[in-house]
Amino acid sequence: MAASVQSVAKVLWRLTPSVLHPLRIYQPCVQKLCPRVSVSPVFLQSHSFCQAASLHDEAAAQAAETLSRYKEKPWEYLESEEYIEKYGSSPVWTGYRRNHKGGIPPQKTRKTCIRGDKICGNPCPICRDVNIIIHPQNVKLLEQFISPYTGIIYDPTKTGVCMKQQKKLTEAIDASRDHGFLPFQIPYVDFTKEDYSNSHDAVGATPPPASLTAGESWYKWYGEITPDESEVTKVKRKYKAYLK
Ligand SMILES: [Zn+2]
Missing domain, CATH: 1.20.58 (Methane Monooxygenase Hydroxylase; Chain G, domain 1)
Structure with missing residues (x-):
């Protein structure tokens, strides 16, 4: 052995x-x-x-x-000297140019820039910088991808961000809005108009109709109807046990 x-x-x-x-x-x-x-x-x-x-x-x-x-505090990178030296005061995606075939750019950006350990030749503004981490608390980064006038997230064809990162961005922005880090717009409704006023009579106790006096039925024709006697006796016989 x-x-x-x-x-x-x-x-x-x-x-x-x-x-x-x-x-x-x-x-x-x-x-x-x-x-x-x-x-x-x-x-x-x-x-x-x-x-x-x-x-x-x-x-x-x-x-x-x-x-x-x-990684722990991704928002600190946005204030570091390294970042300011690299990007200045402009958004991360300024100056990024997409590569595409022909003169007309495609309607979508690429699916992803990094597959496994393979990085494409021209990675998108988020994929090209390892220090840029999408996080709901990374407000300064998220703000760069939102229009200051409308509050709408920029289209990836404008910013050049790949679809994978764009999805992460929208999810982070939604979470950030939920947590109150980012403002969001609520449609303004004017309640002063008649439709929303609660001062009219219908909201309080309904007043009795002017025509109705004591002892009279609600509908005038209701008192005029005379039921068939045989039908009444039939019903009475049927519900005899329950009638007092
Ligand atoms: Zn990318």
Whole structure:
């Protein structure tokens, strides 16, 4: 058993580094299976890979840190020097030009700029800057996508934002309005007109009709009708138990 494992270790020793990489994952398992067998050279080598990997991980972590610097509070980026240097006082989407075939721009922007780890050549104003994060509390960013005159969200063909980010934008703006960070317009209704007044008689107690006097029925013809006697007796017989 031990000999066979040793031969396996020899084979592993000859293997290329690319194959060794997955071995690093199974290292604890192999150690569990054969604790006596010395496979240290393999793991020494794999350790160097580990170091390289850890360095790579550190670089990735650093990159992630730079990415997520404004992740907690995305609205702080809009006030940072970095942002002012990049955009000044104009909205994020000013100066962005879409790429399209032919002279007439399409009626829609692209579906998304980033698919997996593939980024398109000309990402939209939101996708091109990692620090721009759409959040209901990122009011200054959301305001850049709303018309100050009408309160309507700008069309993506105007701003160049891809459909994915546009959807996120509209959702964030709706949430922001719900939470009271952004103003919204309610249609103004003038209640002074007659339709809405509650001072007329119909709202209070309804006055009796002028023609109606005590003892008289509401409809004049109601007193004039004489019911058929046989029908009355039939009904009376039917409801005898209930009549007092
Ligand atoms: Zn995009």
